[in-house]
Amino acid sequence: MSKIPFNLLRNVRKSLFFGLIILLAISSIAYQQKDLFFRIKQSLEIFSEAFSLIVVEFVDKIDPLELMGTGLNAMFESLDPYTNYFDASSNEQAEILNRSNFSSIGIQVDIKENSAVVVRVIDGSPAQRSGIRTGDIILSIDGLSTETLVPEEIENLLMGEIGSKVTLTVETQNATIDQLRLSRAKFEPKSLGYAAYLNLSGQPVIELNMDTQELEYIDSSKTELNQGVAYLQINEFGLGVNTEFRQALQAMIEKSEPYGLILDLRGNPGGLLQESIQMLDFMVEPNITVAETKGRLDEYNTRYITREVPRYTGPLVVLIDQGSASASEILSGVVQDLDRGVVVGERSFGKGLVQIIKPLPYNNSMKFTISRYYIPSGRSIQSLEYTHDTNNTAFQRADDNVYKTKNGRVVHGGRGIEPDLQTNTELLSPFQLELLRLGLVGEFVQQLELPIAAIIDDELIQVMTKRFMDNFEPTRLQIWNKMITLTDSLDYFLNDKNVLNANTKESILQINDHITELANDYLIEKHGEIEMVLGLELIRFYRGNQAWKRASLAIDPAVISGIQLLNELQDYYSIVQ
Template sequence: MMTVVRILFAAGLSLALGVASLQAQEQELAAPLPLNELRTFAEVLDRIRSAYVEPVDDATLLENAIRGMLEGLDPHSAYLEPEAFQGLQDSTTGQFGGLGIEIGQEDGFIRVISPIDDTPAARAGIEAGDLIIKIDDQPVKGMSLVDAVNLMRGEAGSKVTLTLVRGTGSPFEVELTRAVIRVASVRSEELESGYAYLRITQFQNNTGDEVRRSLGSLNPNGELKGLVLDLRNNPGGVLQSAVEVADSFLDQGLIVYTQGRLSNAEMRFSATSNNPSRGVPLVVLINGGSASASEIVAGALQDHARAVIMGTDSFGKGSVQTVLPLNNDRALKLTTALYYTPNGRSIQAQGIVPDIHVERGRVTQEREEAGYREADLQRHLGNINGEERTTRQVQAERSERRQDTDYQLSQALNLLKGLNITRSRQ
């Protein structure tokens, strides 16, 4: 089983339920207290207080017990102390401190789930799936996830060295400088005439609005021939933002629904008629680092046949966490529901399976031999259309673009071009 946490607690708030209403329903579902187990708990507490090799105060023991209760439920439920609670809130506004990676615990080691774009981890070349075996020369085998996080976080500007293993390769070291990370959740650009690229790094509170603005600037007159929506290595975030992003590409129909034991945990989200994408052909890129809110968007667009999903299987986090503030600057992050795609698919521990499976790779181009084109020759005949392209012009057009080094993106762009060619010939 894998336990997942974002460095400096950057996992997104998935769903906010009414606390008062939730507490009322909790009381309705409350069962009689298990007296035998409570007696055992009291006995264990007393034995530790009297017999443990060093004195431990009652507050520490009780906080450890609370933490253990939450961690024993599932990988995503947690007891948030003040610093963790504040960090969780900071992450949804796009600013937090750390290295910029989401990590998980697997078989006693720490594995990278996803690096975040434009952060120290991403710039250092850390990749999803990398195994962290040492932090500043301290082996992580058997180390708790909390202890690993504490070692990796620190003051902005300070350095930390990670020893990693990638696949079956040899261990290698990466030195990173900690930073206050400000994440721009959406960025866009034109790949080439008529085709655009929209990247979402994580789902923050304002991501839906940013996507709508980007679509407006990319496709002001509805002439865009194709769009690539990149959700790779996007670990998720705010549920409402995922709904808003999916709604930007859909005219109607269900986007996602949730089911849990409490009635407040059963919610349905549907698309509105305000669709700024104007039906532009769409390819969505996903991979093993696409989780939670990313899977909601990909699943909705796949079920409605609105987009072609391309890449590799997503992470498979289909649960909803509710953050319940306590009265002492602490909070519970509790799994309260599972979410389902419009067709009723639960992707928990399964993930979104792409329509077209394309593994990660890098496009390499052989250098074209120096030579001449007809347009380079003196006294060449002109073109009746008035268009001529010399060797120098062709080479200038081949300057490196994003799709020239990203194989999955290149395949997505080629698919969009193919769709437009076949449609134009019908």
């Protein structure tokens, strides 16, 4: 009997070994799947029995549908803020609102750290005119707390008939609490909010007419057309905005020679991811994976790869703030990871989770998270990682990993997008916003009744500012109003206890007089800020939102920072290289 060659025997043993490993792995996966389905079946049986017992035998009468909704919402709450259940009535109400003559106040809200945070304020909307800005927290709507509401429920509460009123309690970024009463209005926000060629002072020279989509000269005497930058504001990534972006930028390049491009994504809550990817295609070299979605199921895993030869290869500045979320964070994050440009502003919102809506029986539905976004460095933009403790309660888990950009710069995951250059992104100061929230500037402007052909120039603005200040009582401002309220409360308390003598009364009056003097001095110090906000509101009221945007650019600190960076390319390249 012949012997089997040793090498053959060794190969057979090796093949058998690896085959056994593969068989064990397949068996393990099959067992895990079988175990998972058994546990699902087991859980449903337990839930069904408990649910039936409560509905039938509980001491008080229970509505099964209400109990089911409560149970599902409590279950989903333990996962993340974006997984929600919508019953049939919610779905029907949303459909009615979408198809009827209903309107809103012009904000978009998302949930962050259990608060309803404003992530977008639409230009020209009632919300913007009343001084609401990104980062403010909506505490209640018509007296109903937002603490347990999801974004879709908040949106439905904000909607209503044109001209109807809604009362908001708002916590501003400087921790003041304001109650605002706003009128709902109908408006159609544009995805491409504004496009212009700016001179080095931030003044538009060529502007895209948003109605005709044609470029128009504003004032060709302000600068030569090779001494400025292209500026495009993307409000959201709606369908077709990529085409609008490309056409506007290409048209400006053909008419001028910009030093670079400023892409303004402040207050952009996201939208269609494919639109942002196609915009990257216009500016980034081909065959690069710019974004990925990763989930448990292969069907939810997607890679987004650039395909085109870039048409714009010049210097790029992207403006972001805490209202920049989702697709706008992906675009700015890709620019940062590839060292394609400089990101300027404030840290973004940090929403890197992907949701899907699926129908449930009887016209119910649910929205749940299926994957996370990742950008070229390998980091996730999600600012909150939700895991669970022993009580199955969601809590924050930080991403402490360090990632590297294409050129080796250090960036961090789990924090949204942190700007390369941090700067103030707010056009208006807290004082100016308070004037708007109190309705003082708006009321004054609307009562002027200026001729339609009136020229809104510096001279008119100065005259109107003096008139406004002459008729304005500064103790209406919150800081001084609180002081007056406290002294009045002291007066009332002492009088109620019969211990208010003449000397004490005189002292309280002197304190009030001193507060009034301080408030008047404060108002004089704020003369320049009043002149600025009053001038902008005069332009908005008599010339429209596009004229307001045109006037605001030269005093927008983030835009000026972007222009300075593109004008001093040595500083620009010191960041990206």
